[in-house]
Amino acid sequence: MIPYGKQDIIQADIDAVVDVLQNQFLTQGTQVPAFEKAISEYCNVEYCIAVNSGTSALHVACLALDIGEGDLVWTTPITFVASANCARYCGADIDFVDIDPVTRNLSITQLAEKLEIAEKANRLPKALVCVHYAGQSCDMQAINQLGQRYGFKIIEDASHALGAKYQNKLVGNCQYSDCTVFSFHPVKPITTAEGGALVTNNSALYQKATLHAKHGVTRDDSLLEPQYRSVADGDWYYQQIELGYNYRLSDIHAALGLSQLQRIDTYIQRRLHVAERYQHAFEAQSTTLPQLTLPQLSVDSGWHLYVVELPFQLRKLAFDYFRTHKIGVNVHYIPVHLQPYYQKLGFKQGDFPHAESFYAGAITLPIHPNLTLPEQEKVISCMRDFLTSVSHQLNA
Ligand SMILES: Cc1ncc(COP(=O)(O)O)c(C=O)c1O
Secondary structure (H helix, E strand, C coil): CEECCCCCCCHHHHHHHHHHHCCCCCCCCCHHHHHHHHHHHHHCCCEEEEECCHHHHHHHHHHHCCCCCCCEEEECCCCCCHHHHHHHHCCCEEEECCECCCCCCECHHHHHHHHHHHHHCCCCCCEEEEECHHHCCCCHHHHHHHHHHHCCEEEEECCCCCCCEECCEECCCCCCCCEEEEECCCCCCCCCCCCEEEEECCHHHHHHHHHHHECCEECCCCCCCHHHCCCCCCCCCCEECCCCCECECCHHHHHHHHHHHCCHHHHHHHHHHHHHHHHHHHHHHCCCCCCCECCCCCCCCCCCCEEEECCHHHHHHHHHHHHHCCEECECCCCCHHHCHHHHCCCCCCCCCHHHHHHHHHEEEECCCCCCCHHHHHHHHHHHHHHHHHHHHHHHC
16 A cells, blocks of 8 residues: 555664664653754754654643633644644633635634634634644734734644745744644654654743643752752752643654654655646646646645545545555545534534535545655556546546
8 A cells, every 4th residue: 555644764763763772861861852952953943842742742832821721722623633632631612713725724814704703702712723734834924913913822733844834934933923833743744753842932931831741840940939948958859830741752752853854855855746746747637537626836835745625526436446546545634623522512514614625525645755756656647547437427
């Protein structure tokens, strides 16, 4: 099966991991700080904390922004469930902003309209989790302007978008947001197996996120609560000042990430080449065959996913056709508000029509740095054959 996404592991990655295994520290050694430094330098951002998943990074982002019971967080329905769950972990309510059918990211127009209504109802969100779907950045400047006007915090969920650019700068510089989170799951732009990171230019936010990711325990003098100290305390002394979590990344994972990060730009280039090749092949056939809506060909996307839209009655047929031909297509995503957990909170079919109609036709074709030319050709010809076969069916 040709997978839709896959990690690239070379001997240097293996050597980096083996090195850690042969050293003293499997965790809390030198590799995590080195990886954090490398990520912040790459993104041109002040602070980075590496954690054990993108989900953990989203959770500590919410905690560091003091999101809790009674608060409201908004995100897009076209994302992985973690973008919404992070607010629920903190006891906050969640709502969604429908997508723009062209960018597939949350719609700025819909966001502005929803904010206007929310202001009148006195129920503005405390934070917005904006997801750079498939590796293409949201319009962060526009979101930031709305954030300033209505006073909400901005978390960029860049799980798909390490190495992507917005306004010619790398995603993660946090120019227009409070913080950005990344995921390093194996299908993502680089991998640590499981892993994630939060980056920010805000030192207080960084400090809080770090505390929450490390049991709420600190040895930092400026944070220690003096009334709990005793003269008998020595260098071993630490305090737990919050109810934190163990979200630490291990040195084994960080070493893999550090090694992978050196190839990020090559990965993005290779993904772009695959996207351009698909785009060229599919554009050429779209006049005679059933309509195929392609993603925007943006040189700044990280091309984490390549998602085409088919007329909705063809999507399941296409999915089965590709899978039968050993092409591991996938679907990203079932709109989050339609998940049973969220329907039980009151969301229902019809709430976010653009997201729902996008989902009905979406199919993710394979794209990853090591997708070979014959594999790309196989995907292209399989799509061509499928569309030809259904066009006969449709015209019959
Ligand atoms: C948009 C988005 N946000 C968050 C996550 C969660 O990341 P992780 O799997 O590292 O917890 C994912 C992972 O699939 C994702 O795609």
